[in-house]
Amino acid sequence: MTLPTTAHSAASYILDCSTTGATGYAAVSGQYGLNDPRSRGQVWTVTLQVKDTASDGHHVRIRLLTRRYEALDAIRYWTWHPNYDGYGTTRTFNTTAQDTVDGVSGIGIEAATFEGTRRLHSCTDWA
Known part of the structure; x- marks a missing residue:
């Protein structure tokens, strides 16, 4: 979902x-919008949250996804942020993102449930 903005x-x-066992949320902001050529190279402020929603012994993770301007199918998969604290807990991660090579034309998240390093279930959302 995109929030309305003014110039x-x-x-x-x-x-x-x-997804099964996990809920992910992100608030992302920058000086310019995704479809604005001035946004290339800007620093995006990112707040990620991931909640463990199942009492199943698995941990959950969240990560940022970005698309580049010149290669729209090229997705950058940023570092996973884990929540090992168990069922019912939410972890919040504050970070920034910047693509100085080509800029960001799309922003997304992926939330997932893991067993060790194996991804069991996942979901994505894109702006």
Whole structure:
């Protein structure tokens, strides 16, 4: 979902998805919007949250996904942020993202349930 913006305000995007055992959420903002050529190379402020929604002994993770301007099928998969704290807990991660090579034309998240390093279930959402 994209929040409305004006020409003089920052661009903000809210993303969320749910899968078996995990719920992910992100708030992403930058000076310019995704379809604005001035956004190339800008630093995006990112807040990620992941909640463990199943009492199943698995841990959950969330990561940021970005698409590049010149190669729209090229997705950058950012670092996973884990929540090992167990059922009912939410972890919040504050970070930034920047693609200085080509800029960001799309922003997404992936939330997932893991057993060790094996991804069991996942979901995505894109702005």
